[in-house]
Amino acid sequence: MAGPTNIFDVAGRAMSAQMVRLNSVASNLANADSVSTTKDGAYRAIRPVFEASYSDATLKSGLATVDVAEIVALDREPTRIFRPDHPLADREGYVFQANVDQDEEMVEMMEANRQYQNTVSVVSTMRTLMMRTLNMGR
Amino acid sequence: MTGFSDSLGVHATALTLRSQRNDILASNIANAATPNYKARDIDFDALLTSAIAEGEMATTHKDHLSSASSAQGVLYRQPVSAALDGNTVELGVEQMQFSENVSGYQASLSFLNQRIAGLMSAIKGE
Numbered sequence A: 001m002a003g004p005t006n007i008f009d010v011a012g013r014a015m016s017a018q019m020v021r022l023n024s025v026a027s028n029l030a031n032a033d034s035v036s037t038t039k040d041g042a043y044r045a046i047r048p049v050f051e052a053s054y055s056d057a058t059l060k061s062g063l064a065t066v067d068v069a070e071i072v073a074l075d076r077e078p079t080r081i082f083r084p085d086h087p088l089a090d091r092e093g094y095v096f097q098a099n100v101d102q103d104e105e106m107v108e109m110m111e112a113n114r115q116y117q118n119t120v121s122v123v124s125t126m127r128t129l130m131m132r133t134l135n136m137g138r
Numbered sequence B: 001m002t003g004f005s006d007s008l009g010v011h012a013t014a015l016t017l018r019s020q021r022n023d024i025l026a027s028n029i030a031n032a033a034t035p036n037y038k039a040r041d042i043d044f045d046a047l048l049t050s051a052i053a054e055g056e057m058a059t060t061h062k063d064h065l066s067s068a069s070s071a072q073g074v075l076y077r078q079p080v081s082a083a084l085d086g087n088t089v090e091l092g093v094e095q096m097q098f099s100e101n102v103s104g105y106q107a108s109l110s111f112l113n114q115r116i117a118g119l120m121s122a123i124k125g126e
Helices: A007-030 A104-134 B002-008 B011-030 B044-054 B091-122
Strands: A048-056 A065-075 A081-084 A093-099 B039-043 B074-076
Touching: A007 B011, A007 B091, A048 B011, A048 B044, A065 B011, A104 B011, A104 B091, B002 B091, B011 B039, B011 B044, B011 B091, B044 B074
Parallel strands: none
Antiparallel strands: A048 A065, A081 A093, B039 B074
16 A cells, blocks of 8 residues: 555554454454354454555655554464353364453453544644644734 | 745744654654554754754755755654564653644744734734
């Protein structure tokens, strides 16, 4: 994707990157208790990988925004728990539970939330400044 | 036209530099969670001093860099305590720099407004 050209581009893309992060947290939390008969079938927590995207004239402007490079599944084994009464249990009575750490997801959510708010407040400050500059000399 | 820009003084240059610095600090805040991102900034005082002393050099070719924002202009910030993921953005630092810069911008803007008001009253002759 092309580099950012102005502050609204920087903020908009940073905010959408944080939204991807919040979406992945929501998916992880929704699947936190899901189980599967096989190890491969179990849900694995997903996480976006952020990457800085520099402006074409970054040496002049110093502008850089965030892009989501990819979304990866965490390299963590699903937990094998003994639940013989579960309809999805295998022949030995075990099911594989999703590898989601709920506390970790909550922390991730809080951080994404704060990042989003920071970006919004930067944009509203910059917009106020631009409005005042437009009214210069009146 | 030099008369007008002379009477606006240093504030016009300061406003441009403040605006550029705002963009850089906003980029830092946007990248606060990006691994290996290095926070950047400009040395406002040095750039302003050189801009006053030398004036803006003319850029007559597309590959020319403007003197007020040359490659040496945008530097890297030394972190107080760097994060393990290689990111050197510290939100507290960046937010304080940003609010300082916004105040500076507004101060320059007020000075410019006063200068323009002075010019206006001189033109009207009231």
